[in-house]
Amino acid sequence: MNWLSAQTIFMAEMNRFFRTIGQSLISPVISTVLYFVVFGAAIGKQINHIEGISYGAFIVPGLIMLALLTQSVSNASFGIYFPRFSGTIYEYLAAPISALEMIVGFVGAAAAKSIIIGLVILATSWFFVPLEIRHPFWMIAFLLLTAITFSLLGFIIGLWADGFEKLQIIPLLIITPLTFLGGSFYSIKVLPPFWHTLSLFNPVVYLVSGFRWSFNEVADVNIAWSLGATGLFLVLCLGIVTWIFKTGYRLKN
Amino acid sequence: MPSVISVQNLSKTYASGLKALDDVSLEIERGEILALLGPNGAGKTTLISIICGIVTKSSGSVTVDGHDNVTDFRAARKLIGLVPQELHLSIFETVWDTVAFSRNLYGRETNAAYLEELLKKLSLWDKKDQKIMALSGGMKRRLLIAKALAHEPRILFLDEPTAGVDVALRQDLWNVVRALRDTGVTIILTTHYIEEAEDLADRVGVINQGKLILIEDKKALMRKMGQKRLTLELAKPLAKLPKALARNGLALLDGGRELHYSYDVRSSKDSIAKLLADLAKANVTFNDLHTEQSSLEDIFLGLVKQ
Structure with a gap:
């Protein structure tokens, strides 16, 4: 493992984030505030407490997850797609670095960015609802695991895409619906049995549920299931990335 | 001395079915400048x-210094x-950042003194804090060279380094390349500017349609393959070529005032001597003579057309 090379990629990616820190942070903060205004203040008042917590407090973990998933995917896919698009990828391919170092650099940076955004959203929500985090360790663990897993997924999308449209299409067609239907804004327990069962095939359900449990011990599925499903998805993404580097798919002709 | 790069039976077929390289074997010697010539799309x-x-x-297979x-x-x-070529x-990065990035990417800590010297050598030092987008095309070309040299490599590949570069800058780049060679760096450049190979290279390889059709010491190549032309300025114009002189490659030009004789140095070592003897016998006298050797370009075109 060549740490200096991995760190170099990581820092170069982070610098890109910090160069536009205003834009990077202002939009997630504004959209979070909007969600609170709409779901928390306007609609939320009409909604009864869910398992003993106010609707405002209930959606906080979902909102953070929503941002974490979309940001991880978009940061990582753009991070690796852009050098491919601009041609600067040649330098990474010709450098004495392995797939592992590239992944640590690119995926690590994408995950770090989305975690920063997730924490900023957490801080913003503190202004709107009283929050308690009963299991800070597990909260951080889910944050890390989710950010890394979905950054890997974004990395795969960024390698697969051969145009800016494709870069958008998976987040738009898959990630966003899965997140909205994954219990970010409701408990899947309230769904009719068929939709409830179907929801259990949605990996986002396990992420949101586990993450919410770490806040207030309210969960749609058992915490062990949450951890297991997230871990499984992580291993799956790692497998695909390893295959990509082994075969050179879309990286090398 | 063993070669620094050894390429054995290398072939490449792209997914599209295009066979870009066909069984290429090549030994690149330590410290040489090797020019790879070939038309566009040759491989x-x-x-x-x-x-x-x-x-x-x-x-x-490819080995680099045995690896x-x-x-x-x-x-x-x-x-x-x-x-790279492009x-x-x-x-959005600054010149200094991108050069330091290249060095670190190769696993080497930033060495400010080395990078300063490098940027000065490539006339980029006063631009070190500028963003790359503010640089001219020539500066960007030099910056690519600085990035490639940031980790102090022993072998440098230049893929058409002077494509679209003006004459003055081309000379600058060639001077940089020569200075590098003098420090022991092996240099491989691809080009379709023949004069570049003629000026710079120790050896020349010619690639066409994926095959390495020739690799030779440049001087030996030009000597061996060169067509030479002898021009004789005759003392008295000739109305027509005397029969005794008639041979392949000989022509009367300029209204009978000049004799042009094209010959191949490889095939006939004594052809000039014979011609001069025949001229003396036929009482044809001349005031002056000179010879011209064909350039690498002529040789190259001759090879690629075959």
């Missing part, structure tokens, strides 16, 4: 891309710097 870029690890080979470039890629690639740069 030059594919060859150096495979050596540098950017393109995967279909078959064959296989796939199984021992770290050791192999550390020795190599690559200047101006691939992150335009």
Whole structure:
């Protein structure tokens, strides 16, 4: 493992984030505030407490997850797609670095960015609802695991895409619906049995549920299931990335 | 001395079915400047891309200083710097940052003194804090060379370094290349500017349709393959060529005032002597004579047309 090379990629990616820190942070903060205004203040008042917590407090973990998933995917896919698009990828391919170092650099940076955004959203929500985090360790663990897993997924999308449209299409067609239907804004327990069962095939359900449990011990599925499903998805993404580097798919002709 | 890069039976067929390289074997000697010539699409870029690890080979092997470039890629690639054909740069970064990035990416800590010297050598030092987007095309070209040299490689690949570069800058780049060679760096450049190879290279390889059709010492190549032309300015114009002189390659020109004799140095070592003897016998006298040797360009075109 060549740490200096991995760190170099990581820092170069982070610098890109910090160069536009205003834009990077202002939009997630504004959209979070909007969600609170709409779901928390306007609609939320009409909604009864869910398992003993106010609707405002209930959606906080979902909102953070929503941002974490979309940001991880978009940061990582753009991070690796852009050098491919601009041609600067040649330098990474010709450098004495392995797939592992590239992944640590690119995926690590994408995950770090989305975690920063997730924490900023957490801080913003503190202004709107009283929050308690009963299991800070597990909260951080889910944050890390989710950010890394979905950054890997974004990395795969960024390698697969051969145009800016494709870069958008998976987040738009898959990630966003899965997140909205994954219990970010409701408990899947309230769904009719068929939709409830179907929801259990949605990996986002396990992420949101586990993450919410770490806040207030309210969960749609058992915490062990949450951890297991997230871990499984992580291993799956790692497998695909390893295959990509082994075969050179879309990286090398 | 063993060669610094050894390419054995290298072939490459792209997914599209295009056979870009066909059983190429090549030994690159330590410290030489090797020019790879070839028309567009001949396989030059594919060859150096495979050596540098950017393109995967279909078959064959490449070793760099004894290290296989796939199984021992770290050791192999550390020795190599690559200047790509296109101006691939992150335009939002500063000159200094991008050069330091290149060095660190290769696993070497920033060495401010070395990088300063490098940027000065390439006349980029006063631009070090500028963003790349503010640089001119020529500066970007030099910056790519600086990036390729940032990790102090022992082998430098230049893929058409002077494509679209003005004459003055081309001379600057050639001086940089010569200075590098003097420090012991092996240089491989691809080009279709024949004069570039003629001016710079120690050896010349010609690639056409994926095959290395020739690799030779430049001077030997030009000597061996060169057509020479002898021009004689006759003392008295001739109405027509006397029969006694008639032979292949001899022509009367300029209204009978000049005799042009084209000959191949390889095939006939004494053809000039014979011609001069025949001229004396036929009482044809001349005031002056000179010879011209064909350029690498003529040789190259001759080879590629075959």
